[in-house]
Structures are given as C-alpha cells and as structure tokens.
Amino acid sequence: MENSLKKHRVGWFYIMIPVLAIALFYFYPMLDALLLSFRSGMGMNLEFVGLLNWKRLLSDPNFITALSNTLTYLVIQVPVMLVLAMLMSVLLNKESLKFRGLFRTAIFLPAVTSLVAYSVVFKYMFSPDGIINRFLMDLSLTDAPIFFLSDPFWSKVVIILAITWRWTGYNMIFYLSSLQNIDKSVYEAARVDGANAIQQFFKITMPMLKPIILFTTITSTIGTLQLFDEILNITDGGPGNATLSISKYIYDLSFKYTPDFGYAATVSYVIVIIVIILSAIQFKLAGEKE
Amino acid sequence: MKRLKSIAAYVFLVIAALISIYPFFWMVVSMTNRSVDVTGGRQLPGTYLMENLNNLFGQVDMVTALGNSTLVAVISTLLTMLLTSLAGYGFHVYRSRRKDIVFNVLLLSMMIPFAAIMIPLYRLFGRISQVAPWIGIDTLAAAFLPTLTTAFFIFFFRQNTGMFPEELIEASRLDGLSETGIFFRIYIPTMKTTYAAAAIIAFMNSWNNFLWPLIVLQSPAKKTVPLLISNLGSSYAPDYGMIMSAITIATLPTVFVFFLMQKHFVAGMTGSVKG
Numbered sequence: 192m193e194n195s196l197k198k199h200r201v202g203w204f205y206i207m208i209p210v211l212a213i214a215l216f217y218f219y220p221m222l223d224a225l226l227l228s229f230r231s232g233m234g235m236n237l238e239f240v241g242l243l244n245w246k247r248l249l250s251d252p253n254f255i256t257a258l259s260n261t262l263t264y265l266v267i268q269v270p271v272m273l274v275l276a277m278l279m280s281v282l283l284n285k286e287s288l289k290f291r292g293l294f295r296t297a298i299f300l301p302a303v304t305s306l307v308a309y310s311v312v313f314k315y316m317f318s319p320d321g322i323i324n325r326f327l328m329d330l331s332l333t334d335a336p337i338f339f340l341s342d343p344f345w346s347k348v349v350i351i352l353a354i355t356w357r358w359t360g361y362n363m364i365f366y367l368s369s370l371q372n373i374d375k376s377v378y379e380a381a382r383v384d385g386a387n388a389i390q391q392f393f394k395i396t397m398p399m400l401k402p403i404i405l406f407t408t409i410t411s412t413i414g415t416l417q418l419f420d421e422i423l424n425i426t427d428g429g430p431g432n433a434t435l436s437i438s439k440y441i442y443d444l445s446f447k448y449t450p451d452f453g454y455a456a457t458v459s460y461v462i463v464i465i466v467i468i469l470s471a472i473q474f475k476l477a478g479e480k481e
Numbered sequence: 482m483k484r485l486k487s488i489a490a491y492v493f494l495v496i497a498a499l500i501s502i503y504p505f506f507w508m509v510v511s512m513t514n515r516s517v518d519v520t521g522g523r524q525l526p527g528t529y530l531m532e533n534l535n536n537l538f539g540q541v542d543m544v545t546a547l548g549n550s551t552l553v554a555v556i557s558t559l560l561t562m563l564l565t566s567l568a569g570y571g572f573h574v575y576r577s578r579r580k581d582i583v584f585n586v587l588l589l590s591m592m593i594p595f596a597a598i599m600i601p602l603y604r605l606f607g608r609i610s611q612v613a614p615w616i617g618i619d620t621l622a623a624a625f626l627p628t629l630t631t632a633f634f635i636f637f638f639r640q641n642t643g644m645f646p647e648e649l650i651e652a653s654r655l656d657g658l659s660e661t662g663i664f665f666r667i668y669i670p671t672m673k674t675t676y677a678a679a680a681i682i683a684f685m686n687s688w689n690n691f692l693w694p695l696i697v698l699q700s701p702a703k704k705t706v707p708l709l710i711s712n713l714g715s716s717y718a719p720d721y722g723m724i725m726s727a728i729t730i731a732t733l734p735t736v737f738v739f740f741l742m743q744k745h746f747v748a749g750m751t752g753s754v755k756g
Binding site for chain 2: 197198199201202203204205206208209210212213215216217218219220221223224227275278279282283285288293294296297298299300301303304305306307308309310311312313314315316320321322325356360364368413416417419420423424427437438441442445446452455456459460462463466467470
C-alpha cells in the first residue's frame, strides 16, 4: 500500500513540469487574450472598454479583408491539397509501381524545408524576371512577364501554390501509412464480388481512412488559419492588403503599427472561434467521437 | 485501357516529383551563380560558389545566426526529449483516473492556434524579463521556452510507451531498481527508435521556427537563421547568389537528417496518430 502511494507520487512528479509549462504557456495566454479583448490602449497602458473591440471588428475593412483572404486560402487550398495527396498515396500504394521509393521521397521532400526558406525561393521564382516567367515566355504562353506578386489575383494564386507545394507530400505520407495498414484480403474479397477500382476506393479505402482524413483536414485547417511565414516572406501581405492573412494582421497590429494589444487579441480570438466551429463541423461530418 | 491508365499514373507522378524537386535544384544551382546569372535564368552550375559564401559570411552575420540556431535547436531538443518522455511515461505507467483527465486537458492545447496566444506570451515574457532577465525578452532561452513541452510530444511518448513491455518494469522492481532507475537505465535504452523519431521532429521544429523568434528576439546578435533569411529576402537589391547559399545552408541539416533516417523521420510524423 505504501509502495503504491510512493509510485503514485513518482508519477505526478514525472508529469509536473510539462503540465505547469503547458498551463503557463498555452492555457494562461488563452485566458489573458480573452481578457485583453475587452481592453484597449497603446502598448502596456490598457483600460477596460467593454465590447468596443468586438464592435470595431465588424467595421474594420483590414480585418474583413484578412478574414476573407484567409477563408479563400482555406476553401481553395485545403481540398485541392488533400485530394492531390490522396491521389498520390493511392498510386504510390500499388506494389506493381516501379520507383515507388523514389517518387515517395521526392514528393515528401518539400515537407522538410523551413517555411521561411521555401517562401523566399518561391518569391524569387515568381518575380517578374524569375524562372517561372522565363519558362512561360519560352513556351510562348505569355508575351510579357506577369507581375505575379504585385497583382491582387496572381499573388493569392502564388500563395496557394506555395502552400500546396510545401504540404501535399506531408499529408500524402499520412494517407500512405494508413493505406499500408489496410488488410489486402479485403480488396481480394471485393474483387471476387465484382467491385471495380472506383467502387473499391469509395466503399473500402475511404471508410478505412476516415480517421486520418479527419485528422489531416483539422490540422490543415488550423495550419491555414494561422498562415503567417509565407505571407510575410512572399508578399508581405501585399499588394495593398490582397494577401493579408489574419495572423499577419495580428502581427501588424501588435508589432508594426502603434501596438494595440487589446484589439489584436480580439482579432486573434476570431481564429479560435473559427477553429472551434470548423473542428466541430468536421467531427460531425465524419461522425467520429475521438 | 489498363496500359493507358498505368501510363497516366506514371506521367502524373513524374510531374509531381519534378515540381517537388525543382525548387531544390534551382536553389542549389543558384548558389553557384552570380546574381545576374540567376535573374538571367541560368540553370547550370557556375563557378561563383566561393564568392557567394564569402559574401554571406563576410557581409552578413551568418556565423552568429548559425550558432544561435544550433544552440537553440540542440538544447531545446534535448530538454524536450527528457521532459516529454518522462511525462509520457508517467501518464502511461502510473496511469490513474485523475492523470487521464489531466492528459485530456493537455491534449486540448494542441487545438490552440499560436496566433491566438502570441500577444499574451509576449506580455508574459515582458513580465518575466523584470524578474529573470536571462530568460526574458531578447534571450535565446525565451525563443524555445514556450514550445519546449508540447502536448504533441507527450502524446507521442505516451502512445509509444504502450509498446514497452510491462514485465520489464516488474522485473526491474524485483531486482531492486528505483523508479527513476527504471526510467533512465531500462526505458531510455529500450526506446531508442522512439527517441530518434521524436528528436528529428523536435530538432526540425526548432531549426525552422520563425514567428515566435521574430517577436521575442530583437537584437542582431540574437538572430536565428530563419530571421536572417527573412531579412535578406526582403532587401530591395537582393544578391540572389548569396541569399540562395544562405537558404541552401539552412535547408541542408533537415534534408540531411531526412535522408539519413528516413524511416524514423516518417515514424515521427505519422506515429503519433496511429493506434
């Protein structure tokens, strides 16, 4: 009895530091951000303003732009990337495919790069005298260079292409490792029953991968909602505010303009609210509990 | 028809692989060329590698940045390994109803977007600066403290501890080993592959971290490699050859580790969601 009490204490001792650290660096800041959202002022001098920050959100054109840009990235980029990743993983899972390892390694490689490093590379590739313009002109697809990064439409396209390049292989690896866990005999049985490849995919593969699809959808959603490194390093939010994301706007409010931590915290809570709503919807759609 | 399908699959995969690799190729080739040649679209290796490296290490403080990044990555990886594996072990081996509740609460922190807490964190470190300036704003310690013990790694170790044979713990106790002794002398050596996988991910996260260091590190002497590259990338008259060599140097360690330990790498990324 005494022994088990001692063991019990050892257990709490082992988990103590991380528990305290996560409380201090994650949960306390969440609470502080909520309290901050009811205060306003410059720098560290803040006073209580009630719901003023929350009202300001609705009439702040920069916030509306940042929100709609972020949702645009989310709605277009995440589905495109996950479908591509799924397609690649299904192709790479075929044992008859030659050079499987080579393809897998090549497609996964972008996932090991630093976000800053690859962003700067993309910025240069898409500059007016960059390699992409040269390529397009060599193929006579365009006569004059396209100013990708100073055009409101193309700059968004570049951001979406960049994120897709960086994260498709990453998600593909998750699908591939789950596919490899599916028992081959299930497919054998389906084939005997006369199911074709497409039926097999929707009736066997998709249901089996449901948990991992849910996982990648949620992590990609949270990731895209926090988009920052690419925006700062490829376009700096421009031209104008054409590529501004919510995270970049929070950063600008806090560290670029005259700091208003109260309002910045309010904007940041919008991300929290969106994450909660979208995750709840995704869980519901997937019909899973965990 | 079947033949056609298979050709289509290869074409698709070849294009995907080429698009994935091309930026790496361009980055390495540009590292050996002059700025004019890079904008001129040169796709072949040149002879300006040494000049670019000389510029990089002579004109900007790449040495300091590399030193800072290495120091932060090594220390934070070691501490993360020790603290989160202890916790993961603790949650699994000394399992109790109350610990399970604490664990589930910790998992919630994985849903917290960093953007939502960066301002309170900055204020928190402002206050820490007043009592303990050596871990406050503009110190390397502040750059890694908030992400030292994440729920992700605790979850990862707790999950993997399930593979650690319970009988080994019982046997060690009968042999008279203390609880701490079991962890350090039996558990750690047995779980080498789990540690390797986690270490790779922890190192990469730290090496590539940008937003928080950008906020908390302010003086030039404290800059890490991503901060330096971001600075170089935003210059009005960029020296492409030099910047590409900085980017290649920043990318090398993670690419190198990936090729060296591909299995552990993938296990680290996917291992925590299985089961």
